[in-house]
Amino acid sequence: MTNPSLLILPGDGIGPEVMAEVRKIIDWFGAKRGITFDVSEDLVGGCAYDKHGTPLHDDTMAKAQEVDAVLLGAVGGPKYDALDFSIKPERGLLRLRKEMDLYSNLRPAQCFDALADFSSLKKDVVAGLDIMIVRELTSGVYFGEPRGIFEEGNERVGINTQRYTESEIDRVARSAFELAMKRGKKLCSMEKANVMESGILWREVVTEVGKDYPEVELSHMYADAGAMQLTRWPKQFDVIVTDNLFGDLLSDLAAMLTGSLGMLPSASLGAPMDNGRPKALYEPVHGSAPDIAGQGKANPCACILSFAMALRYSFDMGDEATRLEQAVNAVLAQGIRTADLLNEEGITPATTAEMGDAVVAAL
Amino acid sequence: MTNPSLLILPGDGIGPEVMAEVRKIIDWFGAKRGITFDVSEDLVGGCAYDKHGTPLHDDTMAKAQEVDAVLLGAVGGPKYDALDFSIKPERGLLRLRKEMDLYSNLRPAQCFDALADFSSLKKDVVAGLDIMIVRELTSGVYFGEPRGIFEEGNERVGINTQRYTESEIDRVARSAFELAMKRGKKLCSMEKANVMESGILWREVVTEVGKDYPEVELSHMYADAGAMQLTRWPKQFDVIVTDNLFGDLLSDLAAMLTGSLGMLPSASLGAPMDNGRPKALYEPVHGSAPDIAGQGKANPCACILSFAMALRYSFDMGDEATRLEQAVNAVLAQGIRTADLLNEEGITPATTAEMGDAVVAAL
Ligand SMILES: CC(C)[C@H](C(=O)O)[C@@H](O)C(=O)O
Ligand SMILES: CC(C)[C@H](C(=O)O)[C@@H](O)C(=O)O
Numbered sequence: 001m002t003n004p005s006l007l008i009l010p011g012d013g014i015g016p017e018v019m020a021e022v023r024k025i026i027d028w029f030g031a032k033r034g035i036t037f038d039v040s041e042d043l044v045g046g047c048a049y050d051k052h053g054t055p056l057h058d059d060t061m062a063k064a065q066e067v068d069a070v071l072l073g074a075v076g077g078p079k080y081d082a083l084d085f086s087i088k089p090e091r092g093l094l095r096l097r098k099e100m101d102l103y104s105n106l107r108p109a110q111c112f113d114a115l116a117d118f119s120s121l122k123k124d125v126v127a128g129l130d131i132m133i134v135r136e137l138t139s140g141v142y143f144g145e146p147r148g149i150f151e152e153g154n155e156r157v158g159i160n161t162q163r164y165t166e167s168e169i170d171r172v173a174r175s176a177f178e179l180a181m182k183r184g185k186k187l188c189s190m191e192k193a194n195v196m197e198s199g200i201l202w203r204e205v206v207t208e209v210g211k212d213y214p215e216v217e218l219s220h221m222y223a224d225a226g227a228m229q230l231t232r233w234p235k236q237f238d239v240i241v242t243d244n245l246f247g248d249l250l251s252d253l254a255a256m257l258t259g260s261l262g263m264l265p266s267a268s269l270g271a272p273m274d275n276g277r278p279k280a281l282y283e284p285v286h287g288s289a290p291d292i293a294g295q296g297k298a299n300p301c302a303c304i305l306s307f308a309m310a311l312r313y314s315f316d317m318g319d320e321a322t323r324l325e326q327a328v329n330a331v332l333a334q335g336i337r338t339a340d341l342l343n344e345e346g347i348t349p350a351t352t353a354e355m356g357d358a359v360v361a362a363l
Numbered sequence: 364m365t366n367p368s369l370l371i372l373p374g375d376g377i378g379p380e381v382m383a384e385v386r387k388i389i390d391w392f393g394a395k396r397g398i399t400f401d402v403s404e405d406l407v408g409g410c411a412y413d414k415h416g417t418p419l420h421d422d423t424m425a426k427a428q429e430v431d432a433v434l435l436g437a438v439g440g441p442k443y444d445a446l447d448f449s450i451k452p453e454r455g456l457l458r459l460r461k462e463m464d465l466y467s468n469l470r471p472a473q474c475f476d477a478l479a480d481f482s483s484l485k486k487d488v489v490a491g492l493d494i495m496i497v498r499e500l501t502s503g504v505y506f507g508e509p510r511g512i513f514e515e516g517n518e519r520v521g522i523n524t525q526r527y528t529e530s531e532i533d534r535v536a537r538s539a540f541e542l543a544m545k546r547g548k549k550l551c552s553m554e555k556a557n558v559m560e561s562g563i564l565w566r567e568v569v570t571e572v573g574k575d576y577p578e579v580e581l582s583h584m585y586a587d588a589g590a591m592q593l594t595r596w597p598k599q600f601d602v603i604v605t606d607n608l609f610g611d612l613l614s615d616l617a618a619m620l621t622g623s624l625g626m627l628p629s630a631s632l633g634a635p636m637d638n639g640r641p642k643a644l645y646e647p648v649h650g651s652a653p654d655i656a657g658q659g660k661a662n663p664c665a666c667i668l669s670f671a672m673a674l675r676y677s678f679d680m681g682d683e684a685t686r687l688e689q690a691v692n693a694v695l696a697q698g699i700r701t702a703d704l705l706n707e708e709g710i711t712p713a714t715t716a717e718m719g720d721a722v723v724a725a726l
Contacts, residue, residue, distance in 0.1 A: 120594060158527050160559045200521065246612075252588070257594060
């Protein structure tokens, strides 16, 4: 049997730093648990542009299609702000999502007990919070045509197209129902069916798919009301399914509720490959944080927990994933904190490397 | 000189109840301050559909175009859920916005001192919060063509179009800069320029308009980061300007931060009419709340404060507006609360009418 393969794309900003800590975890699994990954590494985002003039080289794209899972750090930075839209760092990430057809983006918003105080929300509102946002990731306004900036009369007009086919909605809805079955059996679908026809179709198809999951309690909410309800009382939710653009905003909002953005992983899953594993890319919810890049201040936990998601969803190693998650929890319980998890003055924060070492020690 | 004219559209659900309290305020201004409005009343939303088979009759539309200001309660309700998209209650409201060309939607998110405890956010995060969201209201994905549900191959596809011209962005940006000049001179513009070309044009035009307002500190933020930052530390913002769809979500989010949704008014303003007054529609941020309609439980303050905004923006009666706002504050300070502003058991809430009477008494 060949080893499971993993393509690591550290990317820009704090990406390389947090990924270095994941490497320590991977090494630990090899040395102590006899679980060896075939790891390769490549460029994505601004660093790929710097080397190749494109945010994702075709060779990297091809590699991503072949491996069992991709682990990505973060992309982007002010250095690339002036670049043309088509070669911005983000396009590298979007190309990976699109060409790997990763339609189901799982974004857990989980409040870590040790960090409940750190949220801007009241402790009772967020303590124990554990919701999963399933965001459609390969369609909608992110990829719809026509798009662009056009001349019209004597002025310009900016155009993007929101577009969803029934089958696109069907498959992401199914993945959300499957997840709901494994969790609290509650699913809330969010759109703007009162204003957008694409939302009407969305609601219709999700309702239809729901008939195959009679045990799941399905509800529908307008996305603006969803933003409100997430803010007011997030624990009313279990799984939320929504489109690419609403999912972008709502999952960031949900992440921020927990107060521990530096802790949150994500998985982007596609259809099963020949080996039965889904196409998959794992990445932290946080961005490249150029303001603290290279200073050893970044929190590696979101990236480490993204690797835990890879263990669970790509490699059927649920127990190992849980072991890793518990190690992270144990480190938090010891009071070890990177700078993002501290709001008091006078405490010296752990560095990125110290945090990674602590997780390895806890393993 | 003729009296200023006001068209009242109570609408559905709790609309008529809260509007009845505004009528008391209007009467008070007539009796005690000699300020008399020519008030007419008409139907919008579900109730208009019930009577006329359309959520906004052409005669009502024509009246709205003629008056100095429109005051609207709320539209919608489960009774109308099965109606075809084109005759849903919401279409009545959207037609008013579009045909009156009300491009600048002002949504203050203000935390009332007496209510700071009521937010799901920590008191220090929201106490004293006072931000203004300026939402573009007549374009974007709400009105862009093509739109609809179409057959494509052997399945259906739902399509909506996000569309912004330079002049549409220019005019709403200007209104936001003007507001910023009267406030804290800080403006943050939100879009997804990293993903959407319409966002690129938005950022470009806002930047250009900013050159006419060198005193205003302009910043740009991606809308997902905006949702995060609003949740994390909303007091970093003064005025926010954003498009129709992002504005829908972000203003609801901001409203919910304050914990006092039942307190929040809004103004939708268009170009100046012949008399120099802007076309204007005022409405509470909350919806029709069908679950509590007809029970005397609704909080009339948002609608009363919408009338205060009308005094300020349509009738140049800033002092009278402030007087009314202070009356509402005084009532809160007395501890008078409708049910939505109470989270303890055992206190009997004020009814809608009692709250309205208390405001009149405080005046
Ligand atoms: C970097 C950007 C293109 C991306 C998105 O908008 O999807 C990010 O915000 C995310 O949520 O993963
Ligand atoms: C009722 C609905 C059409 C409306 C909107 O989406 O604009 C509402 O949510 C609002 O924000 O005023």
